[in-house]
Structures are given as structure tokens and as C-alpha cells.
Amino acid sequence: MTSLPAFKADDPAAVDSFIENGVVCLRGAISPAWLERLKEAADAADRNPGPHHFRFGEPGQPGAFFGDVLVWQREPAFETFAHEGPLADIAGRLMKSETVTFYHDFLLIKSGGSAKRTPWHQDQSYWCLEANQALTIWSPLDPISAANTLEFVRGSHRWAPVYAAVAFDKNSSFDGSRDGRPEIPDIDSKRDAYEIVSWELQPGDCLIFHCRTLHAAPGNPHAHARRVLSTCWAGDDARYIEIKSDLAPPVKGDGLVPGDRLACKTFPQVRPRAA
Numbered sequence: 001m002t003s004l005p006a007f008k009a010d011d012p013a014a015v016d017s018f019i020e021n022g023v024v025c026l027r028g029a030i031s032p033a034w035l036e037r038l039k040e041a042a043d044a045a046d047r048n049p050g051p052h053h054f055r056f057g058e059p060g061q062p063g064a065f066f067g068d069v070l071v072w073q074r075e076p077a078f079e080t081f082a083h084e085g086p087l088a089d090i091a092g093r094l095m096k097s098e099t100v101t102f103y104h105d106f107l108l109i110k111s112g113g114s115a116k117r118t119p120w121h122q123d124q125s126y127w128c129l130e131a132n133q134a135l136t137i138w139s140p141l142d143p144i145s146a147a148n149t150l151e152f153v154r155g156s157h158r159w160a161p162v163y164a165a166v167a168f169d170k171n172s173s174f175d176g177s178r179d180g181r182p183e184i185p186d187i188d189s190k191r192d193a194y195e196i197v198s199w200e201l202q203p204g205d206c207l208i209f210h211c212r213t214l215h216a217a218p219g220n221p222h223a224h225a226r227r228v229l230s231t232c233w234a235g236d237d238a239r240y241i242e243i244k245s246d247l248a249p250p251v252k253g254d255g256l257v258p259g260d261r262l263a264c265k266t267f268p269q270v271r272p273r274a275a
């Protein structure tokens with residue numbers, strides 16, 4: 001496992017590391033009190049999934065993999081966290097952006113024993129936005145080891161085009177191929193050709209990555225579940241686009257036309273704070 005340095009949440013050096021590498025690890029960014037609220041909300045969301053969720057296998061059983069988006073619209077703790085929690089300010093600092101728009105959340109629960117890999121992908125491929133200032137914050141609610149952590153191709157945000165989105169489940173009807181975007185290279189067949197980095201994490205630590213940084217994850221060989229709240233944020237230069245491929249999440253905001261800033265009811269602007 002190759003790791004880069006990790007930083008405290010308020011360390012200015014984290015910004016340069018993020019810009020250079022397309023990913024940065026922040027330690028202790030989320031307080032234990034927030035983590036308790038998020039864990040409760042994550043478990044509630046798992047019991048009451050929303051309209052866009054996916055689930056492989058049986059809930060709570062070894063091998064299951066559950067994912068859901070826009071959970072904040074049903075779980076007040078997630079909504080409050082997006083507005084009042086520490087991540088909005090962290091996102092603004094790393095994007096060097098005056099404004100921060102909360103694009104969406106993505107809850108992922110891989111139960112113990114899940115063999116389900118998350119395929120290599122870039123988040124921008126799934127989104128109705130174009131931006132340099134857009135990122136995802138991956139916040140585990142359970143301890144993460146080398147065996148179930150997220151992996152990144154270091155620096156790929158600087159050279160990678162926007163690739164075609166891939167379906168997390170090969171049997172699903174999701175189609176990311178309608179925009180003529182190139183296919184993601186087969187990274188796993190030549191891992192030595194890429195600089196792949198990852199970190200072991202404790203709850204409260206976060207991985208923050210640029211919207212074009214390539215990333216993937218193994219299954220979860222441990223006995224305990226791997227619960228993660230991923231949140232996606234857009235900054236000043238993010239503009240709404242229309243694509244032909246399927247979107248994830250499958251929403252287009254409220255009355256947006258290409259070239260618009262994203263902020264709307266579905267994609268709330270959280271910084272600067274409302275007066």
C-alpha cells in the first residue's frame with residue numbers, strides 16, 4: 001500500500017497536496033458527536049431505502065452492498081450535516097472557492113464479507129456539471145484497513161479526460177456510453193503502470209478527491225460492515241451541463257439550463273451561509 005502524507009483538517013499544506021495529487025487524506029475532520037448522528041442516520045437509511053438506491057445481496061447479510069443517493073432529503077441528520085457540519089468549509093478551502101454548493105450525498109454500506117468491488121471510475125462522468133472546482137469527500141463511519149479502503153490513481157485529475165461512466169453493477173441498465181467519451185483503461189491489469197495510493201482510516205478521517213481523479217475499491221473481507229458517507233461539492237466554476245448518458249444521481253436540479261450555476265433547491269448552496 002502506497003500512502004501520501006495525511007494532514008490535520010485545518011493544515012494549509014493539505015490544499016497544495018490536493019491540487020498536486022488529486023486526493024488528500026485529512027485526519028480527525030469529523031467529531032465523534034457528528035459520527036454518532038451519521039451512523040444512526042445511515043442505519044435508518046439502510047432500513048428505509050430511497051427511490052434511487054441499489055442493493056446487491058440481502059440487507060445485513062454477508063456480501064451485501066447497499067448504495068443510496070440524496071439521502072439528505074429523507075434523513076434530517078444528513079441535511080443538517082451538509083449545512084452545519086465541517087465538510088462544507090473544508091470543501092471550500094480545498095476548491096479555493098467562495099461559494100460551496102452541496103451537489104449530492106452517496107451512502108455506501110458494504111457488509112462484512114462482501115466480494116463486490118467498486119469499479120475504477122471518475123465521479124464527474126456521472127454528473128450534470130462541468131467544473132474544475134468540484135470534489136468528493138469520502139467519510140468512513142467504520143475503521144478502514146488496507147483491505148477495504150478506496151484507492152486512487154495519483155495525479156489522474158491532471159491527465160485524465162472525462163471517461164464514460166461505468167455501471168457499479170454490470171447487470172444494471174445504467175448506460176454511461178451515450179456521449180462518445182473514452183472508456184476507462186483497464187487499470188487493474190497493469191497496476192504497476194500507475195501510481196496507486198490509499199490510506200488506512202479511522203472514523204472521523206476523510207479522503208477528499210477531485211471530480212476527475214480515478215478511484216476504485218475492493219470488497220469488504222472484514223466481519224464488520226464498511227459504512228461510508230460520500231458527499232459531493234461544487235464550487236464557483238461549476239456549470240450545469242446536459243449529457244445523453246444516464247446520470248447518478250438521476251436528477252437535473254430545478255429548471256437549470258446549460259451554463260447555469262448549480263445552486264437550486266435540489267443542489268443547495270451552503271457557503272456563504274444564508275443570512
Ligand SMILES: O=C(O)CCC(=O)C(=O)O
Binds near residue numbers: 118216228
Ligand atoms: O466506497 C466505495 O466503494 C466507492 C465510493 C465512490 O466511488 C465515491 O464516493 O465516489
